[in-house]
Amino acid sequence: MSDDLTRNEILSAGPDDGDWSDVISRASRARRRYQVRAAVLVTALVVVGAASAYALTHHGQPWCKEKPGEAWKKTLASHVVELSRHVSVAPIAIAGDGHSFYAEIYSKSYSGIVKIDAITSHYVKIQRDTYWAMGSADERWFVWADQVNGYGATRAIWSWDSRTGRLRRIMAPRRSIDGEWPSASNPVVRGDYATWSQGATDYVSDVHVVDLSNGRDRVIYSGSASEPFFLSGSVVAWVENVSAPKSKNPDFVLRAANALTGRRVTLPRGLRDLPSFGATTLVTDGGAFVYSPEWLSLWWSPSLATPARRVFPIRRQGRQLENSLQLAGHYVSFQTQTGGTDYLVDASNGGYVKMEWPIELLNTKVMVFGGPSPSKAAHSIHDVSFVPLKSIPAIRSCPEPVTATG
Numbered sequence: 166m167s168d169d170l171t172r173n174e175i176l177s178a179g180p181d182d183g184d185w186s187d188v189i190s191r192a193s194r195a196r197r198r199y200q201v202r203a204a205v206l207v208t209a210l211v212v213v214g215a216a217s218a219y220a221l222t223h224h225g226q227p228w229c230k231e232k233p234g235e236a237w238k239k240t241l242a243s244h245v246v247e248l249s250r251h252v253s254v255a256p257i258a259i260a261g262d263g264h265s266f267y268a269e270i271y272s273k274s275y276s277g278i279v280k281i282d283a284i285t286s287h288y289v290k291i292q293r294d295t296y297w298a299m300g301s302a303d304e305r306w307f308v309w310a311d312q313v314n315g316y317g318a319t320r321a322i323w324s325w326d327s328r329t330g331r332l333r334r335i336m337a338p339r340r341s342i343d344g345e346w347p348s349a350s351n352p353v354v355r356g357d358y359a360t361w362s363q364g365a366t367d368y369v370s371d372v373h374v375v376d377l378s379n380g381r382d383r384v385i386y387s388g389s390a391s392e393p394f395f396l397s398g399s400v401v402a403w404v405e406n407v408s409a410p411k412s413k414n415p416d417f418v419l420r421a422a423n424a425l426t427g428r429r430v431t432l433p434r435g436l437r438d439l440p441s442f443g444a445t446t447l448v449t450d451g452g453a454f455v456y457s458p459e460w461l462s463l464w465w466s467p468s469l470a471t472p473a474r475r476v477f478p479i480r481r482q483g484r485q486l487e488n489s490l491q492l493a494g495h496y497v498s499f500q501t502q503t504g505g506t507d508y509l510v511d512a513s514n515g516g517y518v519k520m521e522w523p524i525e526l527l528n529t530k531v532m533v534f535g536g537p538s539p540s541k542a543a544h545s546i547h548d549v550s551f552v553p554l555k556s557i558p559a560i561r562s563c564p565e566p567v568t569a570t571g
Contacts, residue, residue: 231516236558241522241534241550248286249536249549256525256533256549260327261304263530266551267291269298271544278309280327283551291325292332301354306377308335308352308359318346324359324377335359335375335382350391355451356398358424362390368410372403374424385427390420396433396469397451399424404447419447433469448492450529455492455512465497465512476512491527493554498524498532509560516560522550530554 248254253271257278260266265282277293291307300309305328311321322336338347352361357377362370365387372386372393389406396402402421408414419439421430435454447456454473455465464473489500495513500506500523507524510517526533536548 231518231560233518233521234558237518237521240552240556240558241536244283244550244552244556245536245548246281246283246286246551248281248288249547251546253544253546254281254549255544256535257298257309258300258302258307259526259528259531259533260302260307261530263553266526266531266533267300267302267307267309268549269294280307289330292323296320299351301352301359303354303356306354306357306359308354308377310349310352310361313346317348317350319349319363320346322349322352322359322361324354324375324380326377333380335377335380336361336363336373338363350393353394355395358395358398360393360395360401360424362393362403372401372422374401383427385422385424386420394447394449395424395451396421396436396449400430402432402436435466435469435471435473437472439464439473446490448490450492450494452529453492453494455490455497457490463497465495467495467513476510476515491524493527493529493532496527496532496554496557498527500524511560514560514562516562518560525549532557 246254248270255269255271257267257269260280264284265280267278267280270276270279270281270288275290275293278291278298279288280291281288294311297312297314298309299312300307302308305326307325307327309323310319311323312319319336319338321334321338324333324335325331326333336349338349347364349363350361352359354377359375359377360373362372365371368389369387370390371384372390373382374385375382385401386403390403391405393401393403400421401424402419404417405420406415407418408416419432419436421432421436422428423430439456447454449455449469452469453465453467454469455463456473457463463476465476466473489498491498495511497510497512499508499510507520507522508517509520509524520534522534522536524532525535530553532552532554534550534552536550
């Protein structure tokens with residue numbers, strides 16, 4: 166169901182410690198989790214990992230590491246989705262009901278997109294799929310991009326109504342004269358609306374908002390806009406490049422508009438006057454938010470109404486991360502590109518855990534982990550653990566300061 170991994174992807178997924186086990190599996194996961202960009206978008210890579218000689222601080226105090234320990238092992242083992250032990254399961258998005266998730270499964274009888282009940286392992290078939298799927302889900306809706314190669318070239322965007330089972334194509338672009346598919350960002354859903362940005366012409370992209378109840382698509386903004394996301398059910402925000410085309414010193418600002426009318430709205434207090442917005446990844450769960458300006462630090466706030474504080478300063482550039490920053494309240498997860506190491510941080514107290522299982526998905530109710538694979542195949546069978554946040558072992562602050570890469 167996918168193109169073969171390139172040599173560069175396989176090499177970039179290899180660790181820097183000499184351990185090349187499961188490289189193919191992690192290369193495939195790294196490609197899947199890569200946040201796609203429209204052709205005119207500015208790449209927003211987050212550099213939040215530092216070389217082991219550089220300590221992280223929290224409120225001026227050193228951050229500290231807590232080992233996963235037996236509590237973590239028992240938690241992950243006790244929440245394994247039984248289906249993942251028999252077929253290859255690649256999680257895409259967590260459903261809003263708290264007990265199911267969307268995924269691509271690969272088996273002899275069926276390969277495609279499904280909704281899986283994590284408790285019973287029963288699943289609903291949604292669509293057979295021969296391309297890459299990147300998507301988002303809410304209480305009712307699941308929206309995903311049907312991509313050509315996993316890097317943004319998109320042949321369609323679909324919505325699925327979990328109440329009625331209706332499948333609808335909400336974006337069907339035409340290929341260009343030279344045969345290329347248009348580039349689009351990952352669609353994001355909130356309430357009854359979905360949004361994404363889509364390349365229109367050179368240096369111009371359109372911000373789309375679709376009313377999922379009727380499939381109506383409208384463009385609420387055209388410009389150099391990237392990766393729109395919801396601040397609430399009716400407010401869409403995006404990062405915009407306001408500098409001249411091909412500028413060597415691009416200037417970025419955060420914009421927001423009413424999702425229904427396209428009229429500009431004032432940003433919440435916490436998002437005004439951010440220290441920097443050059444090459445920034447910003448993630449919000451509708452309450453808390455986290456972002457990384459200029460690749461050099463991580464800022465977090467428990468509320469959109471409260472300015473963020475720096476919780477992860479970097480002394481100098483170190484390990485670069487994928488765009489895999491995820492957030493659920495005070496939990497922040499990210500992954501290093503070199504070696505594919507996942508970290509889970511409690512931004513409220515400064516403790517963090519270097520995870521042995523990759524953190525695939527995270528929302529305000531659930532965390533989904535992908536276990537180690539015994540095979541190097543791209544679609545290998547490995548455990549997927551679906552863990553409610555209330556079952557996550559507490560990450561306590563530690564008395565001894567250590568580094569995030571130790």
